[in-house]
Amino acid sequence: MRQSDWKLIRALPLFCDMSEANFEKLVGAAFLQRFPPHTTLINEGDLPDFLHIVVDGSVEMFSAHNGHETTIDIMRPETTFILAAVIRDEVYLKSARTLSPAQILMIPAQTVREVFGHDAAFARSIVNELADRYRVVVRSLKSEKLRTSAERLANWILKTNHQQGDHQRVELMFDKRTLASRLGMTPENLSRNLALLAKFGVKSSGRDIVIEDSSALERFAKPNALIDG
Amino acid sequence: MRQSDWKLIRALPLFCDMSEANFEKLVGAAFLQRFPPHTTLINEGDLPDFLHIVVDGSVEMFSAHNGHETTIDIMRPETTFILAAVIRDEVYLKSARTLSPAQILMIPAQTVREVFGHDAAFARSIVNELADRYRVVVRSLKSEKLRTSAERLANWILKTNHQQGDHQRVELMFDKRTLASRLGMTPENLSRNLALLAKFGVKSSGRDIVIEDSSALERFAKPNALIDG
DNA sequence: CGCACGCTTGATGCTGCTCAATTTGTGTGG
DNA sequence: CCACACAAATTGAGCAGCATCAAGCGTGCG
Numbered sequence: 001m002r003q004s005d006w007k008l009i010r011a012l013p014l015f016c017d018m019s020e021a022n023f024e025k026l027v028g029a030a031f032l033q034r035f036p037p038h039t040t041l042i043n044e045g046d047l048p049d050f051l052h053i054v055v056d057g058s059v060e061m062f063s064a065h066n067g068h069e070t071t072i073d074i075m076r077p078e079t080t081f082i083l084a085a086v087i088r089d090e091v092y093l094k095s096a097r098t099l100s101p102a103q104i105l106m107i108p109a110q111t112v113r114e115v116f117g118h119d120a121a122f123a124r125s126i127v128n129e130l131a132d133r134y135r136v137v138v139r140s141l142k143s144e145k146l147r148t149s150a151e152r153l154a155n156w157i158l159k160t161n162h163q164q165g166d167h168q169r170v171e172l173m174f175d176k177r178t179l180a181s182r183l184g185m186t187p188e189n190l191s192r193n194l195a196l197l198a199k200f201g202v203k204s205s206g207r208d209i210v211i212e213d214s215s216a217l218e219r220f221a222k223p224n225a226l227i228d229g
Numbered sequence: 230m231r232q233s234d235w236k237l238i239r240a241l242p243l244f245c246d247m248s249e250a251n252f253e254k255l256v257g258a259a260f261l262q263r264f265p266p267h268t269t270l271i272n273e274g275d276l277p278d279f280l281h282i283v284v285d286g287s288v289e290m291f292s293a294h295n296g297h298e299t300t301i302d303i304m305r306p307e308t309t310f311i312l313a314a315v316i317r318d319e320v321y322l323k324s325a326r327t328l329s330p331a332q333i334l335m336i337p338a339q340t341v342r343e344v345f346g347h348d349a350a351f352a353r354s355i356v357n358e359l360a361d362r363y364r365v366v367v368r369s370l371k372s373e374k375l376r377t378s379a380e381r382l383a384n385w386i387l388k389t390n391h392q393q394g395d396h397q398r399v400e401l402m403f404d405k406r407t408l409a410s411r412l413g414m415t416p417e418n419l420s421r422n423l424a425l426l427a428k429f430g431v432k433s434s435g436r437d438i439v440i441e442d443s444s445a446l447e448r449f450a451k452p453n454a455l456i457d458g
Numbered sequence: 459c460g461c462a463c464g465c466t467t468g469a470t471g472c473t474g475c476t477c478a479a480t481t482t483g484t485g486t487g488g
Numbered sequence: 489c490c491a492c493a494c495a496a497a498t499t500g501a502g503c504a505g506c507a508t509c510a511a512g513c514g515t516g517c518g
Binding site: 044045063064065066068070072083084085087088090091093094116117118120123124126127128130131132133134135137138139140141142144145146147184222224225226227 | 273274292293294295297299301312313314316317319320322323345346347349352353355356357359360361362363364366367368369370371373374375376413451453454455456
Binding site for chain 2: 464465466467
């Protein structure tokens with residue numbers, strides 16, 4: 001592993017408070033690996049070998065049942081995934097694949113559990129991360145059960161606009177089909193919903209979305225801090 | 230607190246591994262309280278004062294938005310709720326109310342965070358519990374996104390039948406309207422879905438459901454270990 | 459006995475999916 | 489730089505799944 005990567009990882013919330021010795025133990029056992037886009041990293045139902053951390057690129061968590069597939073979440077740097085499965089040493093509930101070229105840090109599950117046991121700062125970070133992930137899923141579930149697909153899209157636009165610096169312009173980072181899956185709708189529906197939002201001042205072309213009247217959009221979206229975060 | 234309650238709580242997975250001194254610190258600061266049915270215990274948006282543990286009875290976690298309400302989960306003994314909010318000291322994402330008369334152990338949030346910091350066994354239990362809660366929500370999200378409401382009902386019947394001892398007879402513990410909300414459908418829809426399942430050997434009257442042909446029901450339900458657990 | 463509440467049943471409409479046909483966009487090789 | 493091939497996105501038609509609204513039914517309790 002390169003010096004720069006080492007520093008980057010050491011600075012992550014998950015590792016920044018722990019002792020140097022334990023950090024070395026974790027990272028000494030780990031692999032930092034690059035993957036091409038659309039590579040499956042893990043399969044739901046398998047037992048966890050490694051804790052994965054997205055260092056660069058983006059990874060889609062998804063799940064399939066009875067011929068259908070749905071995106072659960074999209075992970076960007078620098079978050080862990082399948083932490084809960086590693087902690088409990090139980091099968092993955094989700095599969096993961098890269099959306100873009102990605103760099104993933106893989107720490108053996110056994111090592112994570114060991115270090116957890118005797119580094120209180122690391123334990124605290126793990127709990128914080130896990131609690132954070134928990135809250136993200138709860139928000140998704142609420143969004144799914146309490147909103148229509150058009151409202152989910154409207155709120156996604158508002159939130160992403162904010163994350164990208166409030167320029168009233170949003171740039172998609174991935175396919176519309178992926179966005180559709182992430183928002184829990186079909187690509188056809190995303191198309192129609194985007195067309196619908198034109199009534200509230202949302203104009204889209206290609207991968208650019210322009211917000212012409214953010215107060216109209218907000219009236220439609222009804223954003224809620226307890227869902228959107 | 231009575232001796233018998235003390236022992237019961239000491240034996241819970243969350244507390245059974247920790248030191249006696251730290252357990253006393255936690256429980257010394259706690260309240261064990263009884264509540265009548267349909268009492269609101271916490272409101273989404275508030276900051277956590279206490280970690281709650283259901284000792285007896287059942288508690289519904291729910292959430293409201295834009296004039297609609299949805300059940301997120303129903304907690305029975307002996308699980309914690311709002312653990313993630315307590316850990317992160319962030320607002321509740323869900324409200325909670327009793328469904329039946331209930332007995333709740335309330336431990337001050339500050340005390341939980343303190344003891345967590347210097348009792349590794351307790352920290353490990355907290356992480357385990359949190360990871361477990363996380364996986365429950367992921368399963369719910371998958372069920373919501375990948376199944377129809379009739380399939381959710383069919384799987385709920387199979388699972389509950391198993392929990393109640395595989396007698397091919399399920400007894401509802403709460404209103405059908407509550408079950409409907411928990412399964413993400415309206416009461417009207419639950420009625421129709423129960424009528425539909427008659428085709429697969431499910432007969433219901435009042436609070437009793439009889440499974441006459443469990444293999445037919447399973448063919449319809451398509452149970453999946455990665456959703457139903 | 460009758461009222462109240464929870465449940466059921468029916469009619470209707472919205473939301474979102476499926477299937478199929480275009481249109482648009484993108485990357486590749488001539 | 490253009491032409492082609494292929495993938496992504498849009499559009500339309502039709503249908504399944506569920507919600508809503510509005511009666512009716514049943515049961516339990518005052």
